[in-house]
Amino acid sequence: MTAAVELKAITKKFGDVVAVDNVDLAIEDGEFFAMLGPSGCGKTTTLRMIAGLEFPTQGSLSIFGEEVGTLAPNKRSVNTVFQNYALFPHLTVLENVGFGLKMQGVDKSETRSRSMEMIELVQLEGLEDRKPSQMSGGQQQRVALARALVNQPKVLLLDEPLGALDQKLRQEMQLELKKLQRDVGISFVFVTHDQEEALTMSDRIAVMHEGKLLQVATPEEIYETPANRFVADFIGRTNLLEGTVSDSETVILTNGTPIRAHSNFAAGTRVSISIRPERAKISQQNEDGNPLSSVNGTVETITYLGNARVYGVKFTWMSLEVREENRPGIELYEPGTPITVSWDHDAISVVAD
Amino acid sequence: MTVISEPSSESAEATPQFEKAAQRKESRRGFFLALPSYLYLIIFFVIPLAIVLVYSFATRNRFGGTDLSGWNFASYERIAEPIVRTILFRSLWLAFLTTIICLLIAYPFAYFLATRRPAIRNVMLVFVMIPFWTNFLVRNFAWRVILGNDGPLTKTTEFLGLGTHELLFSQKAVVLGLVYGYLPFMILPLYAAIERIDGQLIEASRDLYGSGWQSFRNVLLPLSMPGVIAGSILVFIPSLGAYVTPEILGGAKTTLLGSYIVTQFLTARNWPFGAALSFVLMAVMLVGTVIYFRKGGRTL
CATH class of the missing domain: 3.40.50.300 (P-loop containing nucleotide triphosphate hydrolases)
Structure with missing residues (x-):
């Protein structure tokens, strides 16, 4: 045709x-x-x-x-x-x-x-x-x-x-x-x-x-599956964490934290991990989360959107946005609250710079 | 822009007496601002015009003076005489020719100008204006030199073996001089009108299967009509009453209305007839202007 x-x-x-x-x-x-x-x-x-x-x-x-x-x-x-x-x-x-x-x-x-x-x-x-x-x-x-x-x-x-x-x-x-x-x-x-x-x-x-x-x-x-960093950033909102591919299942972030992330890039390639705000989950800080797909930080800002809340979460070396739908019965976190941000390892994508 | 003809309920409910007072104040201020212009027009336009009108109904006496008693239409009746009619039609024809030629030259140029970058536009607009920096009379004499028997034009044609061309003191020379003199008055309104047209409309026309000519005919020309009419009137009216150019370039063979009127006042000393001719000329111009404003009002 x-x-x-x-x-x-x-x-x-x-x-x-x-x-x-x-x-x-x-x-x-x-x-x-x-x-x-x-x-x-x-x-x-x-x-x-x-x-x-x-x-x-x-x-x-x-x-x-x-x-x-x-x-x-x-x-x-x-x-x-x-x-x-x-x-x-x-x-x-x-x-x-x-x-x-x-x-x-x-x-x-x-x-x-x-x-x-x-x-x-x-x-x-x-x-x-x-x-x-x-x-x-x-x-x-x-x-x-x-x-x-x-x-x-x-x-x-x-x-x-x-x-x-x-x-x-x-x-x-x-x-x-x-x-x-x-x-x-x-x-x-x-x-x-x-x-x-x-x-x-x-x-x-x-x-x-x-x-x-x-x-x-x-x-x-x-x-x-955005083709690269620009597409990931341009389409929808996303958090981009810079790092280097270590093997096909792991990316080492610039501060040394290993994150479980599947990619086909050769080891040593500079990449970004894209975590969509609505794919990340926010919860009370606990130590039993999987360290390869979660990070600990504190709530810095809350933006109320009516149908959702966007938390700005501060880590020692970066910040992330997490979006939570405004469902009944959800737990609210005040600024300053220590929390854990986690995600399913297949809910994130690795993009080339 | 969206025009919604919906009575504004807000203003209807506003207290009317305040609004009226404000309106009255506004119109009074407008009147005072316009007062100098009104006075100027009355002293230098309306009153002289009234004098001309009065004279046009008077009679020339034997000694070249004017008798204001015994009003009559004799001067107006003389306009029907063959010689006067010939001059009137010749003037109308040459003014018409001048307008058409100006339009044909100015339109492509104005379009070109309007579609250039602003910097280039401004430079070219200055070029259009440069002739105004020299006295009109001097410029006409310059043409006399150019067109004259020993002038550069004849020399060139002779050199090229095209023979001598006696352009000077002909109707061609007059039209040439008028086109030269009034071309800027055609270019400027056309430029202003074309420049305002959204270029995307031409693209839309092309996209909708219009050829270049069809796009010009159906989109560009109708939308630039206010400029065409304004320019035509600005060229036609002064061409019709032109005096300087026909005098200098036309010679004795091509008497035009402007020269003829001057002759009536200064040589023939027939003021009533001169006044009547002036009035007829003005009537023709007035009709043109009215057409312009009515047309303009409809399309703008």
Whole structure:
């Protein structure tokens, strides 16, 4: 099966700045695919190259097997939902949605009926004669979606589509986008810097950093077995303990403490152990814990989150975050309390620096 | 931006008498701030205009003076005379031509300017303004030298074996001079209008299967229309009433409205007719301006 979008050794330079560095990537048809990374990591440039708004400096880019490297954007069967929607301010909702069909020379009555169908699909019926400036952010977002999808693209590209919405609307739209993608059946390629959004919505995630592709995997894999320290740190919250591999089951932390941790790195490799705050357990200090998967310290700070508490735990040589769900009957620890932080040895991961 | 037309319940419940007093104070302050401008306009614009209007209904007496008694429309009726009509249409045509040529030159340039980096933009804007640092009259005389019989233009064409071209004292020379003189007035509003357009809209149009031309036609042009209209009016109106450029570059063969009006006042000593012509010219300009503001109000 040919991939919906395939990038082979794609590099994009702006002058001397390498925005995208030798990226290989295949996005399958029907996939909800997220490109995740901090701003300036090259994810938007990658998306723009797929759209045809930038051309790669090197490499090959194909859409359903057809090489499109330097093909103009109007010659590609992909459409984009822009970051701030980029709705045409001088056109009504109906005209905005019908724009792509009009440009393709579809006749007027068909343009109208297909646009109206799309407007209904995104639940904006009755607002088709409004101008974009008369609509809320969420409504504008729907117009942008309708305007792209009405053209029946083979791939839909979305550039931080939820960035401009407030938290609650954003969560609603996340579910709606996901549902829309399932209904339409084409692949959605989705750029975001919000790791939570990427985890919630995507079938697969590509994590980028400084123009390089660090890991492409399902949300579970990315969260459970991050490819390196950056991915571990960027996806969700985590505690990173630096150390050196001693054998396949042991890592010696920088202060000399041995920790039981499985890895495939050669002995002597500098690594970090990633312990997710919610995977660690906090309990009254006791000496009968397994010394290879627990450490003793004192509570330093407590952050109350409503549904959970995050303890900042101080050790002589470092500090850790431990998250505890706010269940009834749990024991609370005041700052200054000596406690033990422990974890299951398979609940942690070893990542390369 | 989101416009929600929802009556603000807060202001409706606010105590009305305080609000009214505040509003009154606000409008009074506005009036005082505008007062100097009002006075200036009344003394130097409204009153002279009224005098011109009165004169346009008067009669020229035998000695070149003006009789203010016995008001009539005779001066306005003279505008229908073939010679006056010819001059009026010639002026309109040349002003129109000037506007179109300015638009064709200025639009690509303004677009180029608006899509450069800010540092480059500012330098180029200064280049656009540099001609203003020299007197308009002097610049027109410079063109006279360039276009003249022994000027660099003729010399060049002769050298290239293209023969002599007598551009000076022709309508072409007038249009050239007017385009040269008023081009900045076209560039600046166009630049301002294009610069405000979000570049992503063009990308969106391209992404939605619009070719370069379609994107220009359906997105860039309609969105920059306020600039097109503003620039056209800023070029058309002074071109229509131009006096200096046609005098210097046009010679005797191409009398335009501006020169003709001056002739009526100074040479023919027919003040009423000159006044009537001025008024007709102003009416044409006024119509243009009104169109601009109505159009502008709709699209802005």
